Amino acid sequence: MKKETSDILSCVADYYTAKLNKHGETPRGVDWNGTESQELRFGQLSKCIEPTTPFSLNDLGCGYGALYDYLNVIRSQFTYHGWDISDSMIRAARGRYIHRENANFAVASEPSLIADYGIASGIFNVRLERSDAEWFDYIQMTLDILNRTSRRGFAFNCLTSYSDAEKMRDYLYYANPCTLFDLCMRRYSRHVALLHDYGLYEFTIVVRKDL
Numbered sequence: 001m002k003k004e005t006s007d008i009l010s011c012v013a014d015y016y017t018a019k020l021n022k023h024g025e026t027p028r029g030v031d032w033n034g035t036e037s038q039e040l041r042f043g044q045l046s047k048c049i050e051p052t053t054p055f056s057l058n059d060l061g062c063g064y065g066a067l068y069d070y071l072n073v074i075r076s077q078f079t080y081h082g083w084d085i086s087d088s089m090i091r092a093a094r095g096r097y098i099h100r101e102n103a104n105f106a107v108a109s110e111p112s113l114i115a116d117y118g119i120a121s122g123i124f125n126v127r128l129e130r131s132d133a134e135w136f137d138y139i140q141m142t143l144d145i146l147n148r149t150s151r152r153g154f155a156f157n158c159l160t161s162y163s164d165a166e167k168m169r170d171y172l173y174y175a176n177p178c179t180l181f182d183l184c185m186r187r188y189s190r191h192v193a194l195l196h197d198y199g200l201y202e203f204t205i206v207v208r209k210d211l
Contacts, residue, residue, distance in 0.1 A: 008138055009109050011128050013085040020064070020088050025096065030063040030089075030122065037200060041157060042070040044195050044204040045119045048155035053077040056115040058149055060142070061085075061123035065093035068103050081115060083108045110142075111149040118146040118154035125159050127173040135173050140183070147188045153208040163201040177203040 016030065023029040027038045045067075049055060054077035059067050062082030071078060082105040084090050090107045097103040111118070120142065127135040139158075146154040158175035168174060181194045184207050191208040198204075 005109075005138065005141065008130060008134075009085050012123075012126060013087075015126055015128065016063070016084075017086045017088045020086070020092060025064040025092050027066070030066070038066060039070060040198055040200065041121060041202075041204075042067055044198055045121055045155045045157060045206075046071065046074070047193070047195070047204075048119065048153045048206045048208065049075075049117050050152065054079070055117060055152075057081065058083060058111040058113075058115040058118045058146075060111065060118060060120040060146065062093060062105065063089050065097055065103065065105065067119065067121065068097060068100070078102060079115075080104070081111060081113065082106070083111050085109050110145045114149050114151055116150070116152045118150035120146060120154070120156040122157065124156065124175065125172055128171050130173075132173070136175075139175070139180075143184070143188075147207070150207075151209070153189075153191075153206065155204060155206045157202050157204045160196065160201055160203050162196075167201070175203075177205075180205055 020029045027035055053075065056079040059080065059082045062084050065082050068080050080103045082093055084107065087107055090105045093105045124139050146156065159172055161174045161176045163174055177194055177196055181192060184192045184205055189207050189209050193206040194203060196203040
């Protein structure tokens with residue numbers, strides 16, 4: 001791993017660890033506003049999953065594992081692998097799901113195994129002191145990882161550059177949805193969906209692969 005990437009991950013891990021320490025195992029503990037918007041977000045991301053069972057999934061930047069709870073309600077047979085760069089997040093997740101045989105968690109910046117699907121929720125939002133160029137390079141590197149470790153498809157979200165200017169914060173990254181849609185079309189698959197109509201200041205991109 002390049003030192004620059006390692007530095008980025010270290011700063012982001014510290015940021016989210018502080019959020020967890022302050023707010024606990026709640027949406028605010030992973031820097032979201034509340035449960036309603038979190039579940040709405042999960043609904044968009046899970047559109048990458050075809051309605052077949054069973055399936056396996058890598059959750060990159062899993063936090064305390066809230067996506068597992070969402071999937072457990074809407075699907076019956078799946079294997080969930082949660083990966084996060086924050087030791088505290090992974091300890092919290094392991095404690096919550098210690099008796100769930102289909103859920104496992106590890107401290108890592110990328111999955112060590114290939115799953116049917118990959119999901120990354122919120123990991124591209126907090127850039128802290130990084131420039132737009134540095135952060136976009138990090139996003140591209142991470143999308144390459146999602147593509148490489150996802151057999152059938154993957155999904156991710158970003159804050160949108162179409163957000164109201166007065167509500168934007170300089171430590172957050174607001175991506176151009178058209179730029180990332182084009183990148184995914186050219187780089188990963190001909191089957192890409194851009195979802196920008198669900199009422200949050202963000203968008204979701206779903207990439208489905210040819211099999």
